Amino acid sequence: MAATERRHSLRRRLLWRLTIPLVAVGIFTAFTSYRTALSEANQAHDRTLLASARAIAERLDYRNDRLVVDVPYVALDTFQVDIRGRIFYRVRDPAGRFVSGDRDLPPMPKDVPRSDHYPALVHFYNTDYLGTPLRVAALWQPVANARDGGIALVEVGETLEMRDDMAMRLLATTLWQQALLIAASLALIALAVHVALRPLKNIEATLRARDTASLDPIDVPELPREIHPLLASLNSYLDSLRGMVSRQSQFLDDASHQLRTALALVRTQADHAVRTYQAKPEWREIRDAIDRTIRLTNQLLALARTDAKSPHSAQGAALQRLDLTALCRAVSAEWYLAARDRQLDFGLSASDQMHAYVNGDESMLREMLANVLDNAVQYSPAGGRVEVTVMAGATTHRVLVDDSGPGIAPAMRTKAFERFARLGGSRSPGSGLGLAIVRQICEAHGGRVLLEDGPDGRGLRVRIELPAASAPGRVSGSLPDSR
Numbered sequence: 001m002a003a004t005e006r007r008h009s010l011r012r013r014l015l016w017r018l019t020i021p022l023v024a025v026g027i028f029t030a031f032t033s034y035r036t037a038l039s040e041a042n043q044a045h046d047r048t049l050l051a052s053a054r055a056i057a058e059r060l061d062y063r064n065d066r067l068v069v070d071v072p073y074v075a076l077d078t079f080q081v082d083i084r085g086r087i088f089y090r091v092r093d094p095a096g097r098f099v100s101g102d103r104d105l106p107p108m109p110k111d112v113p114r115s116d117h118y119p120a121l122v123h124f125y126n127t128d129y130l131g132t133p134l135r136v137a138a139l140w141q142p143v144a145n146a147r148d149g150g151i152a153l154v155e156v157g158e159t160l161e162m163r164d165d166m167a168m169r170l171l172a173t174t175l176w177q178q179a180l181l182i183a184a185s186l187a188l189i190a191l192a193v194h195v196a197l198r199p200l201k202n203i204e205a206t207l208r209a210r211d212t213a214s215l216d217p218i219d220v221p222e223l224p225r226e227i228h229p230l231l232a233s234l235n236s237y238l239d240s241l242r243g244m245v246s247r248q249s250q251f252l253d254d255a256s257h258q259l260r261t262a263l264a265l266v267r268t269q270a271d272h273a274v275r276t277y278q279a280k281p282e283w284r285e286i287r288d289a290i291d292r293t294i295r296l297t298n299q300l301l302a303l304a305r306t307d308a309k310s311p312h313s314a315q316g317a318a319l320q321r322l323d324l325t326a327l328c329r330a331v332s333a334e335w336y337l338a339a340r341d342r343q344l345d346f347g348l349s350a351s352d353q354m355h356a357y358v359n360g361d362e363s364m365l366r367e368m369l370a371n372v373l374d375n376a377v378q379y380s381p382a383g384g385r386v387e388v389t390v391m392a393g394a395t396t397h398r399v400l401v402d403d404s405g406p407g408i409a410p411a412m413r414t415k416a417f418e419r420f421a422r423l424g425g426s427r428s429p430g431s432g433l434g435l436a437i438v439r440q441i442c443e444a445h446g447g448r449v450l451l452e453d454g455p456d457g458r459g460l461r462v463r464i465e466l467p468a469a470s471a472p473g474r475v476s477g478s479l480p481d482s483r
Helices: 010-057 073-077 161-196 198-209 225-276 281-308 324-341 362-379 434-444
Strands: 060-063 066-069 087-092 098-101 122-129 132-144 149-159 320-323 345-349 357-360 385-391 396-403 448-453 460-467
Touching (some): 060 132, 324 396, 362 434, 362 460, 434 448, 434 460
Parallel strands (some): 345 385
Antiparallel strands (some): 087 149, 132 149, 385 396, 396 460
């Protein structure tokens, strides 16, 4: 999986998967609620239309064998509570003759069914009158006189402005209520998701608070049942990793002991052969080759041990409060004879009263300094100079190792830290592991190493910077993360 691939948020995914159905249900509910409310409003208006038609029908009467009607004011005033609402009516006798009202009111279509909602012979339909949409109630009203009888037709229509206005108010009310309900539901969902994901935050906090080198089982109290299998799998993995690191460390210790013992024995035999057969240069070459093999073996073991004691290892060494000045003095003393054999001016610049304390692993820091001095001694020509300087600081201590060798070009200094890197033009024997070990150990201790020009621009300066120890005494813990 590419490192640049977008990382999905579980919180965002849960919120989206809960929000989208909720909004869809809210929209559907708003639509159905609006349709239901609109239907109820239309029925209310239809009942009012029917009441007006009945009020007119009740005033039908025969006078001189002619149907007449005295339309009450209340029948036409029922809807005129708004200037936008208008009422039209027409009354026809049983013979279909016009009696009263608006003569040109459109006739009722023939296919309009009778309404079953009311105990009356009434039809409801929509039509247009003078370019205005109308809702009409057509009521059949039985009438009779002394000679005959029949069924008169009373038609009452209203314009739709009030119905449309009511529909818009119902829609706005429904949408506002549903929006408020959805917003409240989303807030509750967000709160529920936050509470549900809190155990994962607890696991994160527990892991952040742990030592970076710890492979102990993770124990987080009050976890939901669904997260226990994940935590159990993680602890099982840590247990396997702890066993693997332990076996690797044991193997390194065994291999280190066996290899060094065997190489020391061969080196002793080679020395004896050189003393016995002084006239044969091949024995001296064999001894030099054995010396290079011993040095390479020690470097490989140191590199492997550094990996084994990395921040990801449960076997990370407990850190000690060490005096960097005393450590540099001890390692420099070990390399004094080698420098003298190469006719080098070897010096250490550090005051006896100056203490530069760091938290670290002594064996690893010794190996780091030994590799720097090995390079400085090897690459400095006869008659040259190697100088070690210790500089104590409030938060950072520095070790400067200057030599008078050929130096390293600025463009090649990054490559010089790579494993098995051999820079062009180098004639000194070596494996290309020295600076790689130096950087790995230095970064494992939370520091850094830089390659610079030597004094007056000649030779090479190796600058090592390590964080100063904060408190005296032994420091429990492991090497900080350097990767």
